[in-house]
Amino acid sequence: MNPPKCDHCDEPAVVHEVTLKNGIKTEIHLCQRHAQEAGVSMPTHQPINQLLSQFVISHSAKARAKSKKTCPGCGMTFGRFRQSGALGCADCYETFEQELTPLIERAQNGATHHRGKTPLRAGSSMDRQLLITQLVKELDQAVGAEQYERAAQLRDRLRDLNPASAENGPGRSASSEAAPTDS
Amino acid sequence: MKFSTPGPWLSDDGPDTDVVMSCRVRLARNIAGFPFVGRANDAQRREILRIAQQVVLSLDLADGMFWVDLAQSPARDRQLLMERHLISRHLAEAEFPRAVAVSGDETLSIMVNEEDHLRMQVLGPGIGLSDLMERINEVDDAIESRLDFAFSQRWGYLTACPTNVGAGIRLSVMMHLPGLKLTGEIDRLRRAAKDLHLAVRGYYGEGSESAGDFYQVSNQITLGRSEQDLLVEFRDRILPQIIEYEQHARQMLVERNATMLDDRINRAVGILRSAHLLGAEEAMKLLSRVRLGIHLKRLHGIDLNKVNHLLLQVQTAHLQQSIGADLNPDQRREARAKLVREALG
Numbered sequence: 088m089n090p091p092k093c094d095h096c097d098e099p100a101v102v103h104e105v106t107l108k109n110g111i112k113t114e115i116h117l118c119q120r121h122a123q124e125a126g127v128s129m130p131t132h133q134p135i136n137q138l139l140s141q142f143v144i145s146h147s148a149k150a151r152a153k154s155k156k157t158c159p160g161c162g163m164t165f166g167r168f169r170q171s172g173a174l175g176c177a178d179c180y181e182t183f184e185q186e187l188t189p190l191i192e193r194a195q196n197g198a199t200h201h202r203g204k205t206p207l208r209a210g211s212s213m214d215r216q217l218l219i220t221q222l223v224k225e226l227d228q229a230v231g232a233e234q235y236e237r238a239a240q241l242r243d244r245l246r247d248l249n250p251a252s253a254e255n256g257p258g259r260s261a262s263s264e265a266a267p268t269d270s
Numbered sequence: 271m272k273f274s275t276p277g278p279w280l281s282d283d284g285p286d287t288d289v290v291m292s293c294r295v296r297l298a299r300n301i302a303g304f305p306f307v308g309r310a311n312d313a314q315r316r317e318i319l320r321i322a323q324q325v326v327l328s329l330d331l332a333d334g335m336f337w338v339d340l341a342q343s344p345a346r347d348r349q350l351l352m353e354r355h356l357i358s359r360h361l362a363e364a365e366f367p368r369a370v371a372v373s374g375d376e377t378l379s380i381m382v383n384e385e386d387h388l389r390m391q392v393l394g395p396g397i398g399l400s401d402l403m404e405r406i407n408e409v410d411d412a413i414e415s416r417l418d419f420a421f422s423q424r425w426g427y428l429t430a431c432p433t434n435v436g437a438g439i440r441l442s443v444m445m446h447l448p449g450l451k452l453t454g455e456i457d458r459l460r461r462a463a464k465d466l467h468l469a470v471r472g473y474y475g476e477g478s479e480s481a482g483d484f485y486q487v488s489n490q491i492t493l494g495r496s497e498q499d500l501l502v503e504f505r506d507r508i509l510p511q512i513i514e515y516e517q518h519a520r521q522m523l524v525e526r527n528a529t530m531l532d533d534r535i536n537r538a539v540g541i542l543r544s545a546h547l548l549g550a551e552e553a554m555k556l557l558s559r560v561r562l563g564i565h566l567k568r569l570h571g572i573d574l575n576k577v578n579h580l581l582l583q584v585q586t587a588h589l590q591q592s593i594g595a596d597l598n599p600d601q602r603r604e605a606r607a608k609l610v611r612e613a614l615g
Contacts, residue, residue, distance in 0.1 A: 161305045173385065173430040175309035177300065177420035180428055180435075187432055191425075191493065194433050196467055198494020201426025203437035204407075206414050 093118035158182040287396045288565040289513045291444040291484065291578075294355070295402040296391035297410055298429045298438040302418040306430035307383045315367040315383050322382040325416045326371045331409055334374020341367050346596065349587035352474060355393060357381055359474050378409065385430050386438075388413070399441055399505050403497065426493065436493030441504045444473075445512065448483040448562040449519030452534070456485075459515065466508055467491045473554075482554030482581065487512065520566060535563035539572070543614050547600075548607035553584040557610075572614065580613055 093100045093116060100116035157164050160178025165186055168174055180187065192199050222245050229238040300306060301321065304314055323337055340348055340361065348362040356379040357370050368383035381389040390409055392402045420428040427438040434440070450456040463470045467490045473481040489504050523531045538559035542548075561577050563569035582588055584606050590596055593605055 161309045163309060171308065173308045174306060174432065176305040177302065177422070177428040180422060180425055180432075191432050191435060194490070195436070195493040196491055198436070198491070200424055200494060201422075201436045202494055203426055203439070203496050203500075204410075206419055206421055207411065 091116040093121055095121045156182055285397065286513050289445055289447070289516045290397045290509070291446055292355075292393060292395055293397055293399050293402060293441075293443045294391055294393045295399060295406045296389060296440045296442070297406055298386040298427065298434045298440075299388040299390070299410070299413070300420040300428060300430070301387045302420045304387065307385060307387060308430060312366055318387050319367050319369050319382055321417070322380070322388060323369065323371075325413060326380055329412045329416070331412060332373030332375070332378050335371055335378075336374070337369060337371050339369050340364075341369075346587050346590055350591060353582065353585040353587050355474075358384060358389075360384060378405070380409075386434070397443065397505070397509065399443075399501060403441075403501055407497075433490065434492050437495070437497050437500065439492055439497055439500060440488050441501060442486050442488035443509060445485050445487055445516070446483060446558065446561060447485055447512075447516050448558055449516045449523060451483045452523060452531070453519045455515070455519055459512065463487070468508065481551055482556075482558035484554075484558070520562070524566060524568075531566075532568055535559050535566075535568050539563070539569065539614070542610050544611070545607045547603040548584070548610060549603055550585055550589075550606065553606055553610060554581060557581050557584070560614075576613055580610060583609060583613075 091100045091103070092098065096118060098118035098120070101119050102115075102117045102122040104115040105112060155164070158175055158179045159182065161175035163175030163179050163182075165183050168179070168183065174180065174183075188199060222241055226238055226241040226245065229235075229241060301318060304310060304318055307315065307318075310318070319339075327335060327337060338347070338351065340357070348357070351357045351370065351372075352359055352362040354376065356372050356376060358381065361368055361370065361381050361384045364383075366383065368381075370382065371380040372378070377394060378390070378392050381391075390406060390413070392405045392409070394402050422428060426436040429435050429438050447456060447459070450459055460470050469486075469488050469490050471486045471488070473484045473486070487509075489500055491500065495503075538556040542553070542556050542560065557577055557580055560569065560572060561574070561581075564572060564574050564577065583592065586602060589602060589606055589609065592609070597605060
């Protein structure tokens with residue numbers, strides 16, 4: 088059986104209310120948007136990720152047109168984010184900033200900027216991220232050119248900078264993970 | 271894995287512990303340079319584990335810190351950790367490289383490769399959120415002195431789910447709300463919670479059902495406010511209202527519906543003292559009624575601590591641990607009933 092449609096539009100209903108009064112049954116079916124307009128909240132027991140993706144799906148007509156963007160850090164698409172509710176890497180915040188901003192604003196009661204704790208070494212951390220970006224690029228080139236001795240030196244430098252850069256290596260997404268996404 | 275103590279957060283010391291069982295502050299952090307857990311491959315997840323283990327165990331974060339490689343742990347151990355609220359259900363059930371570091375006193379746990387690379391939390395009894403905030407901040411600073419976290423000037427700490435972005439903080443309390451449940455007010459609380467930007471979840475957090483009228487209430491706003499502001503609002507403005515709401519509901523029951531209340535409470539005692547088969551959910555629900563009865567002074571001669579401990583002991587992994595064997599569901603129900611009968615007999 089198809090789920091009932093919203094009483095006010097053709098969207099599928101997500102809120103259902105059945106009341107029995109003096110033997111008369113009244114049914115109300117509302118979609119996400121009309122439920123919100125009517126002040127009826129979503130069932131709060133849903134996992135937050137599910138709520139989030141529903142949010143995105145119902146509010147992303149505009150975003151859909153732009154969903155062909157792919158995150159250079161991890162290959163994530165906005166469509167995939169819509170399904171899972173989770174981003175792929177720190178770069179996604181920059182890649183999908185336009186699509187995410189209204190969504191985050193809505194979820195965070197209008198807030199669009201961080202006002203909390205800042206890592207003690209955020210400043211130096213940014214410089215370090217840039218250096219890591221550069222070293223990772225050089226490492227890729229060295230490996231590509233089969234310059235293994237140079238590659239080993241670069242790996243050592245990376246390891247000194249951040250244990251996160253050692254061994255398996257962070258891959259391409261290492262580069263600008265922690266770069267400011269303000270633009 | 272063996273835990274001898276009942277869990278440090280299971281205490282009835284302090285104000286409002288008739289309603290607030292325990293509290294928790296959790297931070298979500300990701301290590302710069304790696305994809306988020308959901309997008310990382312197993313080699314990267316193992317590398318994250320290696321780094322986290324090295325950093326966490328080399329810092330003097332707490333006495334007796336131990337590391338549990340969850341991919342190598344039997345299901346019973348994982349469930350035991352979940353029942354003690356040291357790991358999430360998601361982490362207990364996932365099937366990739368993941369781990370948890372736990373302090374000897376079980377007040378601190380650091381989950382690795384949960385939805386975010388690091389989910390660090392401190393747990394405490396009652397409503398002591400300020401102390402927990404201070405403690406988690408120290409842990410965060412210590413780890414941050416060794417690792418770069420994914421952070422942006424605009425969005426703050428970057429998290430896999432954008433609903434946690436910013437401070438990446440979740441303040442939560444485990445509330446016992448039988449009054450609101452019995453008076454049918456709980457649904458109104460759930461609706462009101464949305465307007466207050468609160469999440470009301472079940473006993474095991476996200477995606478779980480409430481067991482025994484226990485609910486985990488937490489903040490949902492993580493961006494645009496300082497941690498201290500979030501704490502003050504949650505602790506001083508929101509929680510007192512919910513506590514008062516529950517206490518008011520209990521008072522209403524006593525004043526207007528004492529017979530029904532006494533019936534529910536004493537019926538619960540009767541079943542717990544005489545049942546020979548008891549499911550975990552049923553046991554929690556009945557113990558919840560007994561707990562209510564003790565707090566409302568409708569029941570005498572039953573030790574509150576014993577009831578609190580039973581709430582933990584009747585859960586599946588704890589039950590099996592005390593028996594020392596894996597049991598099938600029928601055997602569990604029998605063993606659970608016996609445990610409760612003997613404790614309350």
